[in-house]
Amino acid sequence: MVVSAVSLLGAVARPVVVDYVNQAKLVRAHQDAHTIGVAFLRFADDVATQVRMPKGWGTYDVMVSEGEEPAVGAGGDSRWLASSERIGRLTEHLVTNGPQYAPAPAQLNMVRAGWRGPYIANGVGADPWGHRYAVNVKALRSGRGLDTVVLSAGPNGVIETTFEGDGMIAGGDDVVALVSSGS
Numbered sequence: 001m002v003v004s005a006v007s008l009l010g011a012v013a014r015p016v017v018v019d020y021v022n023q024a025k026l027v028r029a030h031q032d033a034h035t036i037g038v039a040f041l042r043f044a045d046d047v048a049t050q051v052r053m054p055k056g057w058g059t060y061d062v063m064v065s066e067g068e069e070p071a072v073g074a075g076g077d078s079r080w081l082a083s084s085e086r087i088g089r090l091t092e093h094l095v096t097n098g099p100q101y102a103p104a105p106a107q108l109n110m111v112r113a114g115w116r117g118p119y120i121a122n123g124v125g126a127d128p129w130g131h132r133y134a135v136n137v138k139a140l141r142s143g144r145g146l147d148t149v150v151l152s153a154g155p156n157g158v159i160e161t162t163f164e165g166d167g168m169i170a171g172g173d174d175v176v177a178l179v180s181s182g183s
Contacts, residue, residue, distance in 0.1 A: 022155065025128035029175040033133060033150040036065070037179025039094050039119035040135050040148055046116045063088040065133040067126025070153035075171045077163035080134045080151060090124040090135065127152040127175070136163060147180035 040063070062082040072078050081087075092098030095118045127133055129152075136149040152175040153159045160172030170176040 025155070026175065028128050029152045029154070030177065032127065033152055033175055033177035034179060035120065036090065036124060036133055036135065037148055037150040037177050040090070040150070041179060043094055043115070043117060043119045044148075046114060060088045060137045061086040063090045063093065063135045063137055065090050065124035065126060067132035068130050068157070070131045071158045073156075073158035073160045073172065076159035076161060079163040080136075080159050080161070088137070090120075090133070094119040095121075095123050129153075129155055129157055131157050138164065147178065150177045150179065151175070 060082075061079060064087060069081060072081065089098070097115050097117060124133065131153050134151045136151070151159065151161055151170075154170075154173035154175050156173055158172065159174060161170050161174045161176055
């Protein structure tokens with residue numbers, strides 16, 4: 001009788017626990033995406049939006065965190081994956097100053113004076129499902145002001161969101177944060 005009661009309680013409680021865990025992962029992904037976006041915009045403002053590529057000043061399309069590369073699904077856009085020469089690592093730019101941007105001068109009132117990081121204390125890890133976050137660097141050059149889009153492929157690990165467009169709307173179960181310098 002006791003075993004039956006415990007089994008019954010387990011069967012009832014399991015879906016509730018699974019749903020709670022899934023919701024917690026979604027909340028974390030939204031928070032991470034917003035935090036990454038804010039840190040990236042602070043960084044871009046400090047270096048005058050000149051996001052340095054390994055061989056000088058160039059134009060990355062995407063910057064990514066650690067984690068597995070997601071797949072691209074229907075409605076998704078492979079530009080979130082970018083080719084190897086057009087992709088940067090967020091930790092190098094936001095935490096370690098890997099490209100060696102000039103440090104900010106001592107004057108506190110200077111705008112766009114140089115790298116003032118780290119912008120995120122502990123690096124930029126994978127999303128809650130083990131895939132990388134991607135930041136749309138091209139949005140910085142869109143002429144709409146200083147804003148960017150951060151994407152997680154969501155629970156299914158498949159990108160279902162377009163790369164460009166006004167009023168970016170997440171496709172499928174993707175997690176998308178549009179972060180503007182005013183937010």
